[in-house]
Amino acid sequence: MSRAAQPDSGNRPGRQSNAPTSPPRDTPMLRQFFEFKEQVPDCILFFRMGDFYEMFFEDAAVASKVLSIALTSRDKNHPDPIPMCGVPYRAVDSYLAKMIEEGYKVAVCDQVEDPKLAKGLVKREITRVVSPGMFIDPNHLPPREHRYLAALYFARESLGLACLDLASGEFLATTLLPGPALADELARLEPAELVLAETQAAHPGLGDLGARGASLPRSLVAGRPPTPAQARQSLEGRLPEEEDEAIDPALIAAALAWSAVLSTQRTSPEHIERLGLYQVASHLVLDAAAQRNLELFRSIAGGGRKGSLLHAVDQTATPMGGRLLKQWLAFPLRSLEAIEARHQAVEEFVNDPLLLDSLRASLNELPDLPRLVGRASLGQATPRDLAALREALLALPGLRSMLEPLQSALVASRLEQMSGLGGLAQRLYESLAPSPPVNLAEGGVIAAEVSPELDELRQLKGAGKDWIAALQAELRVSTGITSLKVGFNKVFGYYIEVTRAHLEKVPESFIRKQTLANAERFITPELKEKEAAVLGAEEKALELEKLLFEELRAAVAAEGHRLVAAARAVAEVDVLAGLARLALSRDYTRPRMIPAGELSISAGRHPVVEQMLKEGEFVPNDVHLDDESQQVLIITGPNMAGKSTILRQVALICLLAQAGSFVPAAQAQLPLLDRVFTRVGAMDDLAGGRSTFMVEMTETSHILAQATPRSLVILDEVGRGTSTFDGLSLAWAVAEHLHDLDGVGVKTLFATHYHELTELAATHVRAKNFNVAVKQYQGSIVFLRRLAPGGVSRSYGLAVARLAGLPEPVLERARQILERLEQGSRQEPAPPSPPAVGGQLALFGGEGHPVLKKLAELDLSRLTPLQALNLLSEMQDELG
Numbered sequence: 001m002s003r004a005a006q007p008d009s010g011n012r013p014g015r016q017s018n019a020p021t022s023p024p025r026d027t028p029m030l031r032q033f034f035e036f037k038e039q040v041p042d043c044i045l046f047f048r049m050g051d052f053y054e055m056f057f058e059d060a061a062v063a064s065k066v067l068s069i070a071l072t073s074r075d076k077n078h079p080d081p082i083p084m085c086g087v088p089y090r091a092v093d094s095y096l097a098k099m100i101e102e103g104y105k106v107a108v109c110d111q112v113e114d115p116k117l118a119k120g121l122v123k124r125e126i127t128r129v130v131s132p133g134m135f136i137d138p139n140h141l142p143p144r145e146h147r148y149l150a151a152l153y154f155a156r157e158s159l160g161l162a163c164l165d166l167a168s169g170e171f172l173a174t175t176l177l178p179g180p181a182l183a184d185e186l187a188r189l190e191p192a193e194l195v196l197a198e199t200q201a202a203h204p205g206l207g208d209l210g211a212r213g214a215s216l217p218r219s220l221v222a223g224r225p226p227t228p229a230q231a232r233q234s235l236e237g238r239l240p241e242e243e244d245e246a247i248d249p250a251l252i253a254a255a256l257a258w259s260a261v262l263s264t265q266r267t268s269p270e271h272i273e274r275l276g277l278y279q280v281a282s283h284l285v286l287d288a289a290a291q292r293n294l295e296l297f298r299s300i301a302g303g304g305r306k307g308s309l310l311h312a313v314d315q316t317a318t319p320m321g322g323r324l325l326k327q328w329l330a331f332p333l334r335s336l337e338a339i340e341a342r343h344q345a346v347e348e349f350v351n352d353p354l355l356l357d358s359l360r361a362s363l364n365e366l367p368d369l370p371r372l373v374g375r376a377s378l379g380q381a382t383p384r385d386l387a388a389l390r391e392a393l394l395a396l397p398g399l400r401s402m403l404e405p406l407q408s409a410l411v412a413s414r415l416e417q418m419s420g421l422g423g424l425a426q427r428l429y430e431s432l433a434p435s436p437p438v439n440l441a442e443g444g445v446i447a448a449e450v451s452p453e454l455d456e457l458r459q460l461k462g463a464g465k466d467w468i469a470a471l472q473a474e475l476r477v478s479t480g481i482t483s484l485k486v487g488f489n490k491v492f493g494y495y496i497e498v499t500r501a502h503l504e505k506v507p508e509s510f511i512r513k514q515t516l517a518n519a520e521r522f523i524t525p526e527l528k529e530k531e532a533a534v535l536g537a538e539e540k541a542l543e544l545e546k547l548l549f550e551e552l553r554a555a556v557a558a559e560g561h562r563l564v565a566a567a568r569a570v571a572e573v574d575v576l577a578g579l580a581r582l583a584l585s586r587d588y589t590r591p592r593m594i595p596a597g598e599l600s601i602s603a604g605r606h607p608v609v610e611q612m613l614k615e616g617e618f619v620p621n622d623v624h625l626d627d628e629s630q631q632v633l634i635i636t637g638p639n640m641a642g643k644s645t646i647l648r649q650v651a652l653i654c655l656l657a658q659a660g661s662f663v664p665a666a667q668a669q670l671p672l673l674d675r676v677f678t679r680v681g682a683m684d685d686l687a688g689g690r691s692t693f694m695v696e697m698t699e700t701s702h703i704l705a706q707a708t709p710r711s712l713v714i715l716d717e718v719g720r721g722t723s724t725f726d727g728l729s730l731a732w733a734v735a736e737h738l739h740d741l742d743g744v745g746v747k748t749l750f751a752t753h754y755h756e757l758t759e760l761a762a763t764h765v766r767a768k769n770f771n772v773a774v775k776q777y778q779g780s781i782v783f784l785r786r787l788a789p790g791g792v793s794r795s796y797g798l799a800v801a802r803l804a805g806l807p808e809p810v811l812e813r814a815r816q817i818l819e820r821l822e823q824g825s826r827q828e829p830a831p832p833s834p835p836a837v838g839g840q841l842a843l844f845g846g847e848g849h850p851v852l853k854k855l856a857e858l859d860l861s862r863l864t865p866l867q868a869l870n871l872l873s874e875m876q877d878e879l880g
């Protein structure tokens with residue numbers, strides 16, 4: 001049984017044992033409450049009483065706050081009343097969702113017998129435990145996100161990480177080296193809860209969780225972690241096909257996740273797939289900073305999906321496709337073969353837009369298959385869920401025949417996974433009513449001719465109802481009371497109602513049952529007899545339907561593995577088709593992938609920025625990086641020119657390509673990358689207690705320590721967070737280091753405001769200067785958004801500030817200050833120069849010393865070199 005972690009208490013969920021140690025009041029109900037509370041000390045207990053779920057004591061205090069409901073008390077007259085709050089049982093799911101989103105674990109304790117039939121206290125049971133990582137409510141789970149429960153196991157020299165998505169059945173694990181890899185993996189999998197063995201609850205390795213991991217609610221599995229043998233045993237049937245000893249930590253972590261699930265779910269989740277083992281090194285590594293900086297899944301500005309790469313490229317038709325696309329982007333491939341296989345499939349769809357459209361139309365009709373299967377296997381699928389599953393299964397053959405003609409080996413290999421479900425489809429088709437209600441209790445779930453017994457009960461019920469319906473007309477004639485009515489209510493069942501005015505006409509055989517203001521209600525023995533038959537048949541039919549439905553649900557669960565595999569195949573086809581749709585609608589091209597070497601992008605675009613602008617407004621750019629003469633690009637240019645955009649677009653193009661997508665460019669040749677590193681923009685991590693500069697330097701040192709000649713490094717204004725000279729020197733040293741790394745260097749794009757850095761290119765063979773061009777026009781600047789060779793020698797900061805609307809007096813003052821500063825910085829490190837030579841600004845303005853004036857007025861295009869030399873000599877003379 002999993003128990004609450006209490007490593008770092010606080011009022012976070014699932015971390016407190018919040019029941020008093022002994023019952024303050026000894027009533028049978030409270031005794032029952034405490035019994036359950038003891039079973040789940042880390043949970044808030046929702047205790048069913050009549051039409052409400054009630055919470056008591058500390059649970060009530062917590063829940064009333066989280067749910068914004070009134071905190072009341074039980075037996076108010078007692079000197080020490082019990083705090084209590086409650087929520088209506090019908091709306092419990094949305095309250096559970098709220099508790100979960102706040103990170104709490106909740107145990108739901110239901111009445112498992114009819115209170116009317118109970119002798120003494122009603123029998124209760126904990127029917128489900130929900131927690132942030134084990135939450136499957138379709139109405140409250142974002143459709144296009146996985147909801148992972150993560151488990152961690154620390155071995156001596158490595159650690160295991162497993163992630164399980166209870167809703168959709170996905171199950172992955174990996175073995176990692178201690179250090180930053182853990183935080184990176186947690187950042188890309190974004191689990192909602194962390195499971196640990198009790199004995200590792202305070203393991204020093206938890207220091208590597210990173211900001212995201214550290215804030216996760218935790219659960220503990222009692223005792224020590226399992227041994228490798230025990231782990232294998234508990235994962236029986238779900239073990240990966242190939243395994244060796246190196247994966248032991250991953251297996252142990254997986255066993256921990258599995259046992260946490262088993263202890264909270266009341267059924268064995270058949271739909272959980274075979275464990276998928278992966279290695280970090282077989283994927284392009286994207287650390288937490290890169291994912292954030294490149295805004296892969298969330299925009300930095302709003303924190304939402306909008307504005308992210310995922311949002312810009314997701315054209316999948318189904319929720320499972322959406323989830324898989326996210327995974328492809330989080331885990332881009334490093335195998336040329338596997339990448340080409342995806343590109344080839346996308347290309348085939350691109351070349352057949354008609355097929356693509358009809359395929360997507362069919363995919364559009366499909367429900368969230370893995371989650372349907374998940375709910376079936378956890379015993380929570382509704383009749384309507386199974387009907388949706390039926391429709392999906394019936395649609396599969398059509399989908400397959402559409403895909404059969406394709407050449408793509410990848411698609412062909414998925415076709416097989418979509419087959420073999422005909423039997424189940426047939427059974428659902430025959431057994432389930434054509435359009436069943438959501439609620440099993442409404443009846444009408446099972447089709448006719450499935451069970452002769454059910455058909456007979458339905459007939460009985462129908463005949464009884466017909467008899468009753470005919471009764472009203474019959475009695476009106478025989479009694480002569482034209483307003484006589486036959487009605488039904490829950491308390492009295494069927495009755496005959498006669499208004500006061502006609503009471504004298506009531507026959508003696510009527511038995512009076514109820515008196516209303518203006519009428520009397522009667523029954524007759526015959527009516528009650530029919531009623532018993534109707535209600536009895538109804539009740540029996542419902543019970544039988546329930547049984548038959550559960551059988552059906554179990555049949556679905558039994559095929560859980562196969563269904564999830566089929567769903568995965570469909571998801572994969574959906575992602576490929578979505579990428580093809582994207583390529584067609586946004587004019588992406590298939591990149592040429594090479595194992596290593598030159599990176600060359602012609603007319604590349606930024607996939608997200610492009611979509612935010614009007615059509616044709618985005619200016620495409622060429623970028624070329626190689627290992628001989630153009631490995632480190634120093635990119636200068638004014639603020640707002642588009643430096644960051646170019647940097648990111650190169651990274652995003654590489655990443656999209658390795659994920660299997662076409663890319664936003666006219667042409668692209670891309671070497672396989674092992675990692676993309678980014679250091680983009682200055683951001684505070686005040687919550688993490690680190691200053692802007694500290695974050696910047698931590699990320700930079702991380703890059704320097706881990707980059708390889710196969711990596712792509714994106715550095716945006718490194719050094720900006722500190723004083724100019726410190727920053728410049730650091731930026732310089734970092735660029736140099738990347739240029740010289742391993743004697744080969746790393747492909748690096750370095751955007752900087754320090755135009756002094758352009759001097760690096762003069763002394764470093766593989767460094768080149770580029771700038772994002774702007775034009776000065778009538779005192780203002782025009783952004784050309786073009787990457788051009790060569791550096792710039794000024795920063796245009798004030799011109800951009802004017803564009804931004806800074807008041808003129810402020811700009812004027814800034815100009816004066818800048819002039820003085822630049823004079824200062826020029827005089828200090830350089831050899832003393834004649835006082836009359838003004839700052840750079842004076843140079844450009846052509847004001848100040850007469851020599852400068854003369855210089856400014858020269859028309860260089862008309863001077864011969866000799867004339868120029870003569871003029872220079874004259875000027876030197878003038879300056880003395």
Ligand SMILES: Nc1ncnc2c1ncn2[C@@H]1O[C@H](COP(=O)(O)OP(=O)(O)OP(=O)(O)O)[C@@H](O)[C@H]1O
Nearest residue numbers: 617618619620638639640641642643644645646785
């Ligand atoms: N190639 C382009 N075509 C059209 N618009 C672009 C292009 N690149 C950038 N932009 C626009 O310019 C804006 C600023 O771009 P970006 O942030 O890349 O500039 P920057 O040079 O990095 O500026 P700063 O130095 O202030 O960070 C973008 O938000 C986008 O709207």
